[in-house]
Amino acid sequence: MAGGSTDAATKEMEALHVGQTKETDEILKKASDSNGGAPGAQSPPPPADDDEAQVDGPSEDGAGASAAAKKKKKKSKAKKKKDPHQQTDPPSIPVDELFPSGDFPEGEIQEYKDDNLWRTTSEEKREQERLQKPMYNSVRRAAEVHRQVRKYMRSIIKPGMLMMELCETLENMVRKLIKENGLQAGIAFPTGCSLNWVAAHWTPNSGDKTVLQYDDVMKLDFGTHIDGHIVDCAFTVAFNPMFDPLLQATRDATNTGIKEAGIDARLCDVGAAIQEVMESYEVEINGKVFQVKSVRNLNGHSIGPYQIHAGKSVPIVKGGEQTKMEEGEFYAIETFGSTGKGFVREDLECSHYMKNFDVGHVPLRVAKAKQLLGTINNNFGTLAFCRRYLDRIGETKYLMALKNLCDVGIVQVCEIGYHHFDANVYQDMVTHGFLTCLQPYPPLCDVRGSYVSQFEHTILLRPTCKEVISRGDDY
Structure with missing residues (x-):
């Protein structure tokens, strides 16, 4: 009786082994197909990181990872463009x-x-x-x-x-x-x-x-x-x-x-x-x-x-x-x-001018001088300027008005910070006869x-x- 039971168990074990072998063959066949059908080909080892994963596998997951990585790179490039932190040559970035x-x-x-x-x-x-x-x-x-x-x-x-x-x-x-x-x-x-x-x-x-x-x-x-x-x-x-x-x-x-x-x-x-x-x-x-x-x-x-x-x-x-x-x-x-x-x-032709910092309101008789003073106030205030700057903002035929703004025939000795300057002034703009509205600064030689x-x-x-x-x- 004991001998008959052993045969049955042996048959059952053999059937189980055959089933496992078939499953293994199917897995190996799929792996072979995915590697171009080469017999005995082995599937590649798992990638070391996400960047490698986007290159190796043609699977949907791999393609998705590749697209995500590319998108990430594009975003980082866009960020660099928006925030350069580096000047151009020649300099052009504020x-x-x-x-x-x-x-x-x-x-x-x-x-x-x-x-x-x-x-x-x-x-x-x-x-x-x-x-x-x-x-x-x-x-x-x-x-x-x-x-x-x-x-x-x-x-x-x-x-x-x-x-x-x-x-x-x-x-x-x-x-x-x-x-x-x-x-x-x-x-x-x-x-x-x-x-x-x-x-x-x-x-x-x-x-x-x-x-x-x-x-x-x-x-x-x-x-x-x-x-x-x-x-x-x-x-x-x-x-x-x-x-x-x-x-x-x-x-x-x-x-x-x-x-x-x-x-x-x-x-x-x-x-x-x-x-x-x-x-x-x-x-x-x-x-x-x-x-x-x-x-x-x-x-x-x-x-x-x-x-x-x-x-x-x-x-x-x-x-x-x-x-x-x-x-x-x-x-x-x-x-x-x-x-x-x-x-x-002082020598050579004058190019520098500056409005007197302390001058108040001065009534003007010459219309062109009045218009020019408004331009000076709006564009330069009490900062120094030159004739080229007046040309640049569209002023024309202003030399006589500029002379008018430099005062009426009074020689004023005024200290202007880095030198002492005898100002030969010209005509029509002085408060109570002593305060120059616009000061010329000739070259110093x-x-x-x-x-x-x-x-x-x-x-x-x-x-x-x-x-x-x-x-x-x-x-």
Whole structure:
């Protein structure tokens, strides 16, 4: 009996084995078909990650994963286009789009010296700075525009370039990068590109054909502003290396002035330190050695909202005023070194003009002068402008009206921040016979045949430290 039961169990086991074999054959056949029908072909190992999965399998799941991955890549590319964070060459993207957070780079930070060292760690002073952050960001935005524009200009300025082309290229780039917007954002004053013995206040008038030469020494001085917060910054370009000591003298003198400036610093002490460094340099030009001289009637100056010269002058020679610098003030620290007499006078055709900051309402008899004053108020306010800017906004036949706005035959001696200026005024616009409405600023020149160099930075005397707003990698 026991023997009969074993046979039945054996048959049952054999039947089960045959069934499993058939199932295995069917699975292997399907796998073979999916690999192109090759006998003995093995299915690929599972992919290591999602990116591999989108390539290998032709299944619906694989195709879906592939489509999703492609879609994801397209989205990331689109994101990069919307938020470039990188300037083009030449620069064309407004700087506020490069810094979408609205926080612009700080300038160089320098600690105060001696009795003001405590300011660095004062919580009260730090809180004052936090309250001023919107204003700081405005002027830093203007400084970033200045840095990017001058970096590009330094790369393209070459001998043989028309001065008119140079100025228009620079100014149009400023307008684009700062998003020019009336009196809220734009150019702070005309581009100064004074050559050789001309120290300041020269820019080409319409039709000027002056060409930059290899042996020229050019001072490139331009300004930017946001909501009237002005960055005034300048450097000198010279292609001939024999002028290098002249440029180095001015660069070092400017950095010395920045170092000496600070809360409670006396203006006369800053000037004395600048002169000592400047006049320690000599330069050999065509076999003749010249001592570099500080131009004694050109100065740095304080800066106010919509006011390029806000009342205080920073001398570049000893013997200046005992006036102290104060917390919260902006200054343009600029120095001029010359191989000439070290003294400038007015010369050449005037191109720069600026409305008197303190002038009130003045009744006008000449209709064209009245119309021109309205144009000046709307487009420039109390910021400096030049004839090219009037041409650009469509003004024509305005020279006589411009003369009218420069006043009636009164010689007014007025301090305008970085020099003392005898203004020869013309006709028809003065309040009570003494206040000039519009001030001309002719070019300022040392003796012909001499060479003048300039470097300049804008600094802010913050409650806790000194910030060189316009500092860059270049100077």
